[in-house]
Amino acid sequence: MTVPSTGAPLVEVKGLRTHFTTDETTVQAVDGVDLTIRRGRTLCVVGESGCGKSVTARSILQLVEPPGRIVDGSILLHHPAEDGSSQPPVDLAALSPHGRRIRDIRGKDIAMIFQEPMSSLSLVHRVGSQIGEALRVHSDISRKEARRRAVELLGTVGIPDPAKRADAYPFQLSGGMCQRVMIAMALACDPALLIADEPTTALDVTTQAQIMDLLRGLQRETGMAIMFITHDMGVVAEMADDVAVMYLGTVVEKGPVDDVFHAPKHPYTRALLDSIPKIGSARRQRLPSIRGTVPDPARRPSGCVFHNRCAEFMPGRCDVTLPPPVAVAPDREVRCLLHGSTDDQPAAPATATSKEQR
Amino acid sequence: MTTDLGQGTGEAANAAPADGAVHLETSDLRVHFPIRGGIRNRVTGHVRAVDGVDLRVTRGETLGLVGESGCGKTTFGSSIVRTHDKMTGGIRYHAADGRVLEVAELSQQELRTYRSEVRMIFQNPHSSLNPRRTLAEIVGEPLKIAEGLSGAALEERVAAMLRRVGLRPEYMRRYPHAFSGGERQRVSIARALVPAPRFVVADEAVSALDVSVRSQILNLLQDLQEEFDLTYLFISHDLSVVEHLCDRVAVMYLGRIVELSPTAQLYAAPRHPYTEALLSAVPKPDPRLRDRGRRIVLTGDVPDPSNPPSGCSFRTRCRYATELCAAEEPPLREVAPGRLSACHHAEELELAGVA
Numbered sequence: 001m002t003v004p005s006t007g008a009p010l011v012e013v014k015g016l017r018t019h020f021t022t023d024e025t026t027v028q029a030v031d032g033v034d035l036t037i038r039r040g041r042t043l044c045v046v047g048e049s050g051c052g053k054s055v056t057a058r059s060i061l062q063l064v065e066p067p068g069r070i071v072d073g074s075i076l077l078h079h080p081a082e083d084g085s086s087q088p089p090v091d092l093a094a095l096s097p098h099g100r101r102i103r104d105i106r107g108k109d110i111a112m113i114f115q116e117p118m119s120s121l122s123l124v125h126r127v128g129s130q131i132g133e134a135l136r137v138h139s140d141i142s143r144k145e146a147r148r149r150a151v152e153l154l155g156t157v158g159i160p161d162p163a164k165r166a167d168a169y170p171f172q173l174s175g176g177m178c179q180r181v182m183i184a185m186a187l188a189c190d191p192a193l194l195i196a197d198e199p200t201t202a203l204d205v206t207t208q209a210q211i212m213d214l215l216r217g218l219q220r221e222t223g224m225a226i227m228f229i230t231h232d233m234g235v236v237a238e239m240a241d242d243v244a245v246m247y248l249g250t251v252v253e254k255g256p257v258d259d260v261f262h263a264p265k266h267p268y269t270r271a272l273l274d275s276i277p278k279i280g281s282a283r284r285q286r287l288p289s290i291r292g293t294v295p296d297p298a299r300r301p302s303g304c305v306f307h308n309r310c311a312e313f314m315p316g317r318c319d320v321t322l323p324p325p326v327a328v329a330p331d332r333e334v335r336c337l338l339h340g341s342t343d344d345q346p347a348a349p350a351t352a353t354s355k356e357q358r
Numbered sequence: 359m360t361t362d363l364g365q366g367t368g369e370a371a372n373a374a375p376a377d378g379a380v381h382l383e384t385s386d387l388r389v390h391f392p393i394r395g396g397i398r399n400r401v402t403g404h405v406r407a408v409d410g411v412d413l414r415v416t417r418g419e420t421l422g423l424v425g426e427s428g429c430g431k432t433t434f435g436s437s438i439v440r441t442h443d444k445m446t447g448g449i450r451y452h453a454a455d456g457r458v459l460e461v462a463e464l465s466q467q468e469l470r471t472y473r474s475e476v477r478m479i480f481q482n483p484h485s486s487l488n489p490r491r492t493l494a495e496i497v498g499e500p501l502k503i504a505e506g507l508s509g510a511a512l513e514e515r516v517a518a519m520l521r522r523v524g525l526r527p528e529y530m531r532r533y534p535h536a537f538s539g540g541e542r543q544r545v546s547i548a549r550a551l552v553p554a555p556r557f558v559v560a561d562e563a564v565s566a567l568d569v570s571v572r573s574q575i576l577n578l579l580q581d582l583q584e585e586f587d588l589t590y591l592f593i594s595h596d597l598s599v600v601e602h603l604c605d606r607v608a609v610m611y612l613g614r615i616v617e618l619s620p621t622a623q624l625y626a627a628p629r630h631p632y633t634e635a636l637l638s639a640v641p642k643p644d645p646r647l648r649d650r651g652r653r654i655v656l657t658g659d660v661p662d663p664s665n666p667p668s669g670c671s672f673r674t675r676c677r678y679a680t681e682l683c684a685a686e687e688p689p690l691r692e693v694a695p696g697r698l699s700a701c702h703h704a705e706e707l708e709l710a711g712v713a
Contacts, residue, residue, distance in 0.1 A: 048568035049539070160658075174659045175427075204426040204595060206656045209639035213655065231569065234598075234641030238648055257645045275573035276643055277602035279625060279712045286580070287602070289573035293538045309570075 007038035009078060010193055010225050011060065011110075016073035016093065018052075018059045025298045029055040029068065031249035034325065034333075037193060042219065042226040044236040044257070046272075047246035050294050053229045056246070057195050060227075061106055062097040079109055079192055108138045111186035115198040117178035121170040127181045128154070128166025134188040153184040158214055176207035180214070187218065195227045200235065212238055233276055237261060242331070245269045248297060248305040251325075255332035265334040267310045304337065312338060379452070381417040381589050382438065382476075382557055386410050386447040389433050393664055405664045407433040408445070409613030412690065415557070417452075420583065420590040422604030422621070424597060424636070428660055430613040431593045435559045438591065439478045440469070451476065454556060474504035474553035481562035483542035487534040487549075493520065494530040497548045504553045515552065523548045523578060540571035544578070551582060561593045576603060597640045601625055609633045612663055612671040615690055618698040626711040629699040631676045634709040642712075670702070678707055 018030040030052040037043050045053045058064045060075055075092040095102040106112075114120045122130055131153055132146035141149070147166070154162035157180040170178055179199060186194055196215065200208035212235070219226055228239050236243055237257065244254040245266065253266040264270045274288040292309045295301060301308050307318035317337055325333045326340040388411075390404040408430045415421050423431045437445045440461060449461035454475060464472055477500075480486035487496055498516045501507045507515065517527035523544040534542055543563065550558060560579065564572045576599065583590060594600050600607055600621075607624050609617040609632060617630035628634045635654045642648075656675045661667055667674050673683040682702050690700040701707070 048570060176659065205597065205639040205641075206426060206635060208641070209653050210655060212641075213653070232641065233569070233643045237643050237645045238641045240645070261643070261645050272569055273643070275570055277573075277576070277598045278643060279598050279601055279637075279640060286577050287573035289577060290570035291574075293540050293571055294568070 007040045007225070009036050010039045011035075011037040011092075011227075012074075012076040012078070012089075013037075013056070013060070014074045014076070016056065016059060016075065017071045018055050018064055018068055019071050020068045022067055027298045028249050028300060029297060030059060031300075033073075033246075033249070033251055035244055035251065035254070037225050037227055038242070039192070039225050040219070040223045041241040042216075042228055042239055043242045043244060044228045044230060044240035045244045045246060046230055046233065046236050048231060048294055050248070050297055051246040052249040052297075053246050054197055057112070057197055057227060057229055060092060060195065061110055061112060062092060062095060062102045063106075063112075064097075077105065077109065104138075107134055107186075107191070108189045109191055110193045110195060111189070111191040112195040112197065113179070113182045113186050113199050115201050117175060117182045117202070118170060120182060121178060123170060126167050126169060127173070131166075131181070131185045131188055134185045138189045149188070150184070153187060154181070156187065156218070157181075157184045158210075159184075174207075175203055176210060179203065179207075179211055183211075183214065183218070187222070190222065191224055193225045193227060195229070197229045198231070199228075201230070201232070208235070215239070233273060245272070248294065248300060250305060250335060251333075252306065252336070253334045255329070259329070259332060265328060265332075265339055266306075266336050267312050267338075268306050271311065304335070379417045381415050382449065382451045382591075383412075383414040384434075384438070384447065384449050385412050387412075387434070387437060387445055387449065388447050389430070389437055389442075389445045391444065403664045406613050406666065407663065408437065409663075409666075410447070411610075411613075411615055413608060413615060413618070415589060415591060418587065418589055419605045420592055420603055422600035422607040423591060423593045423610060424595060424600050424607060425610035426595065426636075426660060428663065429610045430663075431610050432561055434610070435478065435561045435591060435593050438559055439473070439476055440464075441478075451557070470504060474500065475555050476557045476559070477550040477553070477555040479543075479546050479550045479558060479560040479563045482566050483539055483546050484566070486546055487542060489534055492531050492533055493525075493545055496534070496545060497552055500549060500553045516548075519548045519552045522582075523551075524574075538571075540567055540574065543567060543571075543575055547575075547578065547582070551586065551588075554586065555588070557589045557591070559591045559593065562595070563592070564599060565594065565596060572599075579603070597636065609636065612661060612666055614671065614700065615698070616672065616700045618690070620696055623697060624711075628709045628711050629693050629697055629704045629707075630672075630701045631678050631707065631709065632672050634711070635675075637712050638710065640712070670700070678703055 013033055013035040016030055016033040020027040020029055033056055047053045055064060059070055070093050073093055076089040077092055078089045128147060128150045131150035135141060135146045135149055151162045151166050154165055159165050159177060159180050200211050203211065215226060230236060240257040243257050243260040244251045247268050253260065253269045260269060264273060271290045275290060277287060290309050303319040303321055304323050307313050321337060323335045323337045325335050327333050328339055387408055389408040390406050392401040393403045393405060395402045411434060425431050436442060438449060451459045451461055453459055459468060459472060494516055497519060498512050501512055501515055516530060520527050525541060525544050564575050567575060582588060592604055604621050607619060607621050608615050611632050617633045624633065628637060635656050638654045658675055661674055669685055670683040670688050673679040688700045688702045690698050693699045693704040
């Protein structure tokens with residue numbers, strides 16, 4: 001990869017809590033998340049539905065819909081001023097969701113693309129003018145200039161015959177083409193960070209491969225950071241520099257992609273990796289699976305949130321103590337009592353020998 | 359338009375494993391949906407969703423059907439369970455009592471039998487269950503219709519089936535909203551299997567599920583197959599799941615089968631350029647393989663199924679296409695024992711598979 005191995009932090013999420021409070025209950029969708037997104041690198045946030053990965057991403061842009069609300073934590077955006085000099089970071093979590101500051105940042109410093117390109121685009125406007133609008137919101141350019149830039153962007157994202165396609169409506173384009181239009185729109189203001197929320201989930205494998213190639217190529221050209229949200233470990237393996245594995249509102253493990261795939265520390269990460277069928281592996285064998293289902297986020301288990309599905313559950317500890325994040329290596333963190341917990345166990349890879357419970 | 363029927367339905371289609379008996383076969387199955395337009399709502403063309411499919415499914419096997427969205431795989435599956443009757447061509451089914459049923463010409467009585475022997479599991483467990491019915495009603499309905507059961511006898515069968523798919527029978531009075539996606543998919547499976555079918559069409563049965571739940575359901579489908587001696591037609595776009603589950607795989611493109619082979623052979627050495635491209639696009643869950651085995655990027659999109667290209671329908675995106683491909687439509691033919699391909703150049707090309 002040509003991406004520099006150590007990028008400076010661009011966005012630092014610290015202790016983020018986003019809760020959805022209704023009359024009856026509080027859903028702790030995001031409950032104490034720490035993440036660092038580095039310049040020029042791709043962070044993949046992976047987890048099953050309901051783990052809070054999308055809410056985390058939306059919190060960064062203050063796009064959480066009521067009754068959801070950021071109740072605690074900070075989201076620091078380090079971005080240089082217009083003249084390139086450094087300035088103090090902005091805490092996005094403290095900004096008003098409807099204020100001017102966050103609206104200046106959305107689309108300009110941080111852009112976002114979504115899973116369903118068809119439903120994210122306006123049905124009644126030509127794609128060229130939708131991209132032009134994104135440009136004109138953040139800069140003072142003429143319609144004509146915006147149109148010229150829109151066509152240029154459509155070319156950048158690999159749409160054939162961009163001048164003609166700029167006049168198309170979304171329904172005239174395929175799903176893959178619409179996702180390219182979304183990416184063109186996101187790139188309009190040359191953002192420092194692109195948040196991609198399951199951008200390839202609704203697409204076919206061949207189109208998915210095209211979009212992943214496109215995003216990696218664009219990253220090489222522009223040096224933007226990408227926060228890529230997905231549930232697909234295959235996509236993570238293809239895209240990520242860094243990985244954060246989420247379960248029920250917390251990051252259970254994070255680290256460089258090779259470490260997470262080849263030396264997973266958390267039992268959940270290991271179980272996730274084991275439960276995917278791999279091409280080329282012996283056919284027809286039973287897949288190892290995680291028992292039970294993800295609990296209702298309104299009824300979080302006590303202690304470690306994964307304890308009731310964990311193969312290495314230690315009664316009396318896991319269901320009581322909330323595991324703190326433990327740094328097991330530089331840039332490598334895991335939340336599990338098997339690793340460097342209170343009685344200072346060495347951070348050895350916990351294999352089946354670790355504890356024979358159940 | 360004409361397909362080369364002589365080749366298509368002839369010996370080539372017999373590439374089913376020799377040891378198994380044919381359980382269900384289609385011959386030249388076509389489903390064309392009319393496109394209407396203009397103020398008089400006249401038919402202006404046809405979408406050829408399924409365009410001449412000959413397929414034999416052998417008793418007891420799991421046949422995978424893969425392809426991109428819009429290739430006609432779901433329409434093919436729904437033709438088999440006869441959720442519509444827009445098809446032409448034949449579907450022959452070998453019933454439990456030894457009769458061979460011509461599915462297009464079933465009487466009401468026969469259709470009832472057919473529908474309890476041939477069942478479908480749907481893709482989305484959130485929309486395929488009636489939210490106003492309890493589990494007992496949802497799972498019990500096929501039994502009421504097929505066997506006329508009611509009361510305690512019905513409940514007993516439903517309870518047994520729920521237990522078998524891993525749900526607690528006490529939940530019988532609850533409504534679907536009370537269950538998670540994985541549990542709902544278990545309900546769908548229970549509903550499909552409760553009349554003791556022999557043939558199950560599973561249309562993207564695990565696609566909407568999370569990874570950890572998906573492996574549970576795949577294991578359940580395998581267990582049930584062994585226990586009830588089921589034959590599966592497993593429709594999916596997920597090539598790694600298909601490889602895991604299926605004995606043979608049929609690859610569909612623009613309404614036709616372009617390759618049909620035993621699973622291991624298809625993945626190791628595909629015999630159609632489209633299969634090669636599909637396989638190369640599957641993300642491998644290992645970052646160390648990231649830049650190995652370069653991906654074949656298919657240019658452009660799937661052609662409009664109401665106006666397919668001349669000759670081979672894949673030629674517009676195929677990197678090996680020649681003049682012959684534009685001029686002549688390649689029939690699905692046997693290119694090696696047990697392996698069918700609809701490519702003029704299947705023998706010359708050296709296509710890359712996955713390890």
